[in-house]
Amino acid sequence: MKTYAFGFPRIGANREFKKAVEAYWKGTLSEPQLRAELAALQETNIATYKNYVDYFPVNEVTPYDTMLDTAVMLGLYTPKTLKEYYELCRGAQALEMTKWFNTNYHYLVPDVTGRATVTFTLAHTLYKDALAKHPEGLARLIGPFTFLKMAKGIAPAALPALVGELAVLYRDALRGVKEIHLDEPAFVLELPAAEIAAIKAAYATIAASGCKLHVFTYYGAVDWLDELLALPVHSLGLDFVHGRAMYDALKQKGFPNDKVLVAGVVDGRNVWRANPQHIADELKALKIPAERLLISNADPLMHVPLSTKNQGLAPELVARLAFAEEKLHELQLIAAAYEGKPVATWFVPSTYGAKAAVQQRVAKLGAGDFERTPAYPARVKAQAAALKLPLFPTTTIGSFPQTEDVRKARAAFTKGSMTVSEYEAFVDTKMRELVKYQEELDIDVLVHGEFERTDMVEFFCQRLDGIATTTNGWILSYGTRMYRPSIIYGDVARPRPMTVREAAFAQALTKRPMKGMLTGAVTIIAWDFVREDIPVAQVAWQIALALKDEITDLEKAGINVIQIDEPAFKEKAPIKKRDYPAYFDWAIKSFRLTASSAKPTTQIHSHMCYSEFGDIIAQIQAMDFDVISIEASRSRGNVIASFEKGQFDRQIGLGVWDIHSPAVPTVAQMSATVQRALKAIPKENFWINPDCGLKTRGWEESTAALKNMVQAARALRGR
Secondary structure: EHHHHHHOOOOOOOOHHHHHHHHHHHHHOOOHHHHHHHHHHHHHHHHHHHHHOOOOOOOOOOOOOOOHHHHOOOOOOOOHHHHHHHHHHHHOOOOEEEOOOOOEEEEEOOOOOOOOOOOOOOOHHHHHHHHHHHHEEEEEEOOHHHHOOOOOOOOOOHHHHHHHHHHHHHHHHHHHOOEEEEEOOOHHHHOHHHHHHHHHHHHHHHHHHOEEEEOOOOOOOOOOOHHHHHHOEEEEEEEEEOHHHHHHHHHHOOOOOEEEEEEEOOOOOOOOOOHHHHHHHHHOOOOOHHEEEEEOOOOOOHOOOOOOOOOOOOHHHOOEEEEEHHHHHHHHHEEEEHOOOOOOOOOOOOOOOOOOHHHHHOOOOOOOOOOOOHHHHHHHHHHHHOOOOOOOOOOOOOOOOOHHHHHHHHHHHHOOOOHHHHHHHHHHHHHHHHHHHHHOOOOOEEEOOOOOOOOOOHEEEEOEEEEEEEOOOOOEEEEEEEEEEEEEEEEEEEEOOHHHHHHHHHHHOOOOOOOEEEEEEHHHHHHEOOOOOOOOHHHHHHHHHHHHHHHHHHOOOOOOEEEEEEEEOOOOOOOHHHHHHHHHHHHHHHHHHHOOOOOOOOEEEOOOOOOOOHHHHHHHHHHOOOEEEEEOOOOOOHHHHHHHOOOOOOOEEEEOOOOOOOOOOOOOOOHHHHHHHHHHOOHHHHHEEEOOOOOOOHHHHHHHHOOOOOOHHHHHHHH
């Protein structure tokens, strides 16, 4: 029994990817040196693969983003140097960024607007060089349908024809290539008949190259399975973890005799150990000969950290976990079990982290617990009277630059070389400076800066029972931006207030409103690894109840503006819209439960970024916040079209500054974005803010951009 794995994290054991790329950006690493660093990372990953599995790709380490690489390969963009390449990632003309399906990864969105044809121009740099070095390996590319489906600027009616044109280019490029791994996760979307027909025609074209095609689809089940099985490809990689319906169908109907099944049986998106013997028994039930079956991960392993080793986790928890390297080991165990070999105990059920009191509190929830009174029209009047804000009020999303002194102080505190009182005194000094800074800029609603927080999710996870945090469990969010997902392993409870000390201290320094900053239950779940032994709704409501208690304590401390961040609200939604109702039922209720006991005069904000909102405006409004802030800078304000169609009646803060780029927008650029939005939103409902927190930015660029933002708001008031 053979094994195949793909998508191993490209970050490096000590985040070498981040360090190398950012050193190049700073000018301390040359382009040849960076290319050498990336090549070394690739070799390390290949060596890891060889320790565990039989087959794997050899070209997975990208300079930034695989969708951008594909766009370059196709000639949509023609950077001649890495400097020009990175301009597309983070320069003034950076591509839009959004979520990759419903994962925690952001990708750069290629724009094919107005392009009738595309041409391969840099194919050698993207996969043929890798094959030259590793002729025994397999190159991995994004397939033509997924590339076009995830791009922008294509009318739905035009997509089938473009898929056909692109298939010709893939065919020509693959001539002389022995075999190729093509990722087609977009196959799991809800596709119209015309697109399915285009896929069938495209793969007939590509197959004429003579290259063995290994096509992988994941993140769910393919609805048109019979037609998928008939494609002229050598093997099909299917996700049996998130697309269980495909396993059930194959068990009943069988698998074609002319193809190899790459069975995705190890979850690449969560960290719980698999049951090797159970999986082996299920694979045997398919009755596929071993020579036509490979055991694989269900989806790319980039969505989990590298290894469970040295993560500072309790032994009882480690015994339940498998990160990327352990998942490679699981493939070995499943193969051994399939062959009838004895397999050491690996999967161990556990009740570690159970809390009866938390379970009982959730069980007692009734319909009234998910409602906030009075309704929004009455609340908005009470808040206007209490806050007395000007037209076009300005604010920021929460965090401010985390400079070297902040990181050093936090590291010292974590290591124990700085006491609690010393660390709090340091944070208090930073807050004093920031409050004065914001007042001098004349920002209307202030924030305390979040200097005490490592990450908007991890901070809360470190303070909640039932959630474990790692020391080195990094995964990619976008580009070089990494974060450490926590592990929700048990019943969640708040042992003590989490944010009240800092919020109350900052509010005492100013007469202007100070926002309390919380991260919502959906985002905590989406950006962490969630337990699977109880329904996810119960997990969400446990977290919501803890946050609800925090809001009560913030109000007692004099905080009457509270932001509940939910940037993952759309990201966490199921891929198939027919599954939306069940998801949004618990997701909406979790937000409403969190804010349910807030006073009428307490203004509840939320924040979302980098998602397509057009089809969920009703669900967003059903969350029953008072103000929402969204990204609009990279889309040049076009995101507001989503809210034009949805009869949106709440206040909205438009992100007029893309904080993921060091470029500082001018007053005119910000004003243009706002003017576009004012066609859809009454001026009385309009806030002005950056599109996200400023944690990763520098003070110089932050000051310049915030000055322009305030000036734009003043100009609007003047009109």
